[in-house]
Amino acid sequence: MSSYVSHVSEDGSRREPIEVHLREVADMAAEFARPFEAEAWAYAAGIAHDIGKYSTEFQNRILHNGPKVDHSTAGAFELSKNPMAWPLSYCVAGHHGGLPDSGVREDDGVTLFGRLRKAEEGDIPSYSSFAESVEIPVVTGLPSVLSSHKQSAGQEKGARDLKFSAAFFTRMLFSCLVDADFLCTERFMKGAGRSELSAKSIPELCDMLENRLESFYPPKTDLNKIRCGILDDCLRAATGRAGVYSLTVPTGGGKTLAAMRFALQHSLRSNGETRRVIIAEPYTSIIEQNADVYRDIFGKENVLEHHMNFDFDEKEELDSCSDADLVSRLKLATENWDVPIVVTTNVQLFESLHSNKTSRCRKLHNIAGSVIVLDEAQMIPAPFLAPCVKVLAELVKYYHCSVVLCSATQPALERFFEEEGLSVSEIATSAKGLFDAMRRVTYRTIGAINDHDLAERLSECEQVLCIVNSRKQARSLYERMANEVDGNQDDRGIYHLSTLMYPDHRRRVIEKIRMRVKSSGGSCEACRVVSTSLVEAGVDLDFPVVYRALAGIDSIVQAGGRCNREGKRGLDDSKVYVFCPAEAYAIPPEVKQRASIAQGFLAEASEYVGLVKDGDAEFDFGLPETIRSFFDRLYFFKRANGSGGVNGLDREGILELLCRYTASKKGVFIQFAEVARKFQLIDQGSCPVIIPVPEIMDELRALKEGCISRIPLRKLTRFSVSVYDHDVKALLGAGAIEAVSEGVYVLADKKRYREDTGLDLEVQGGEGICW
Structure with a gap:
């Protein structure tokens, strides 16, 4: 041919x-690998990745629509x-389906070694003609990111670290290859490259x-003096070398802009090694808030907001942009x-860094040379x-x-x-x-209290927020207070928030609450809120x-x-009361464990009176040393007491898979897909x-x-409630929900969703028959 x-x-x-x-x-993959000095490796992967297309069978496929x-x-x-070159074998084998597990030679062709056996036995189409056109470069020696390991391979930790680095290097090479492959293919198919953002x-x-x-x-004010002092600290610290930094700032200290000032100034001093700033947040609500701040300062084309609930087609700030092509270019970005x-999000960042999928790994090479700011760093899940x-x-x-750990409750x-x-x-x-200097509240413990008495205390306050650990308790408290007062929700000034309300619903209620708690003309509107965390x-x-x-103390x-977020009230007028629910509500094991450690602190305090005994005692939960000590105990306990002998800070044994894989003359056995x-x-x-609300009827239809695209599906998540599997079974048995696709359900009984409390999960006997 x-x-x-x-x-x-x-x-x-x-x-x-x-x-x-x-x-x-x-060429493109090599350029992507330049920041970590692996150009030769990425170039070899690029040359080799599609040589299987030099076969009669593939040519029949591409030219005559033959079999795959x-x-x-x-x-x-x-x-x-x-x-x-074993890392390159994994990359090339997975450049469409994702980095594979190694498997064994006897596998049927899904794993790497199963596929290599088939090739060795001549059970794949002949591709020998590739040698007439291209020559695959031979990589020799260790890449610089591996040769820079200073320990000897004989040391156990050194050997484990080297193996982790080799596995991660493979994933970074994979990123270079798949991104280059996608971009080059896209460029040919469209007849032109992407329109670049004018960043x-x-x-x-x-x-x-x-x-x-x-x-x-x-x-001009005491608070602004503090905030400017933090900004100045960030400017001074930015001259430091690449590394790990913490920014421990109380709530209201202005860390959103302070962290960005450090990140950009630190990048400026990196001799061109730093190329971008990545802000990772635990919640989409924080992302939306901070991304708007950054867009206002830097312009829409310089800020990418990336999380599952973001809909480019509906973001008002982007729709109003005069550049009609910007939304499309940001989507591609x-x-x-x-x-x-x-x-x-933390989920997007960390799951991508451990993923094997092409869609998630494409971005990894662009994380190299970044300042990574982990906002609310205490929210990194302890089991991972x-x-x-x-x-x-x-x-x-x-x-x-460089990594920046940002928080008012800094983890240790x-x-x-x-x-x-x-x-x-x-x-x-x-x-x-x-x-x-920024102490704004007084913490007091009030011991065990039942829902009846707690609801009475809350009803006596004109404005109060109560946060509980159980969705069931949140609803119970809300209904106790609401039933005592006539009128609708807004007339009563009593509100409920939980994840049983879909995100757009919660957002509307939070905005109502925010407006009520703001003083207007010296008046104060009643606002009593019961919420989960x-x-x-x-x-x-x-x-x-x-x-x-x-x-947990955090x-x-x-x-x-x-409480007293703006600092306009005195300490005596700004109270945080910590209580133990007298009723036995089911709460997640992680929350229960953290609460137990916090209770241990209180038991040791000389001034301790509440939570076990009756009474009212003051305890300063907000001291940095208390917060640090709490995390020390939490992490020590988890590391030493993981179930089944597994480290509780690595519940799934990820590091065992990435640090203790085996290597032999037959190859390197590593489980990329299993890790993901x-x-x-x-x-x-x-x-x-x-929840079938009018705004999404077209998407639901x-x-x-069965003809919905990924972007409208993302829109539907803003109108969805996450329900545990056992509740799904009960609701299905009661005929309250119906399946519309695998693992996705629509509420059929609309009476089960209330404007004040969201989705009702209670299933009464006789509603449905479960065989």
Whole structure:
């Protein structure tokens, strides 16, 4: 065959020779790998990835719509002939379906070794003609990110670290390859490359932020003096070397802009090694709030908001942009994060860093050379803390990243980074002084209290927020108070918030609450709110009184951040009451464990009176040393007491899979797909139930007809409630919901969704028959 074809344009008028595609992908992948000095490795992967297309069978497929053909095993097999190039074999084998598990030779072809065996036995189409057009480069020696390991392979920790680094290096190479392959293929099919975002450089972004901050100086109030002091600390600390930093700032200290000032100024001083800032948040509500702030300062084209609930087609700030092509270009940027400022979720960041899928891994090479700001760092899930710290340390040590741990309740992560050979530098010069200066509330413990008495106490307050650990208790308290007062929800000024309300519904209620708690003309509207913990971070509320069910000390302090938030009241008028529910509500094991550790602190305090005994005692939960000690105990307990001998900070054994895989003459056995399956920050034991409101009837109709795209499906998540599997079964048995696709349900009994409390999960006997 005189000309082997890689792609044919949709109109059939153009054909791309395989050799052209291979060299373009190789060149682009090499450029992507330049920040971590792996150009030769990425180039080899690019040349080899599609040599399987040099077969008669594939040419029949591409030119005559013949049967599908495995074209990726060929390149993986050729690369496997060089024992040093095993990372490239994984990358090429998985460049369409994702990084595979190693498996064994006897596998049926899904795993890497099963596929290599088939190639060795001649059970894939012949591709030998590739040698007439291209030559696969031979990589020799260790890549720099591996050769820079200073320990000897004989040391156990050194050997484990080297294996982790090799596995992560494979994932980064994979990112370079698949992003280059997607982009080059897209360019040919469209006949042109992507329209680039007119993004600013790091120096330009620094100037834009500094221009905004000029108005803050000189500070005119005590609070602004504190905030400017924090900003100044960030400017000074930014001159430091790449590494791990903490920014410990009380609620209201202005860390949103302070962290960005550090990140951009730190990038400016990195000699070109730092290319972007990534802000990772635990909740979408915080992302939406902060992304709007950043867009206002830097412009829409410089800020990418990336999370599952974001809908580019409906974002008003983007729709109003004069550049009609901007929305499309930002959508494309979610694929590889080729934008100077990315605001995303912890889930998106950490699951991508442990993923094997092409869609999630494309962005990884663009994380190299980033300042990664982890806002509300205490929200990194403890059962995955060890692999999260390990991968962050890897990025700092070998991929020119810096990490900033931001929080008012700073987790005690120093020891974990020290185990990785890294120290944590605090940016705020006087964190203790900041907390003293910004003390806004008094914490008191009031012991055990039943719902009846608690509801009475809440009803006596004109404005009060009560946060509990159970959705069932939140509803119970709300209904006790609501039943005592006539009128609708707004007339009564009594509100309920929980995750049984779909996100758009919660957002509307929170906005109502926010408006009521703001003083208007000296008057004060009644506003009594019962909520689960969803209001503790990223929700800008300011109550004079807060009640908090016993939980982790970090949660209690975050609840305190919703009390006297603006600092306009005195300490005596700003109380946070901590209580133990007298009723036995089921709460998640993680919350129960954290509450138990917090109760231990109280039992040890000399002034302790409440929570076990009757009485009312003061206890300062907000002291930085108390918060640090709490996390020390939590992490020590989890590390030492994981179930079945498993480290409780690595519940799924991710590090065992990535640090203790085996290598032999037959190859390197590593389970990339298994790691991705196990690393799920959000428990998978729940399903979405869509609430059929008028705004989404068209999307629901399309979903039922099986013709809905990914973006409208994302829109539906804003009108969905996450329901545990056992509740799904009960609701199905009662005929309250119906399945519309695998794992997705729609509420059939509309009476079960109330405007004040959301979805009713209670199933009464006789409603349905379960065989």
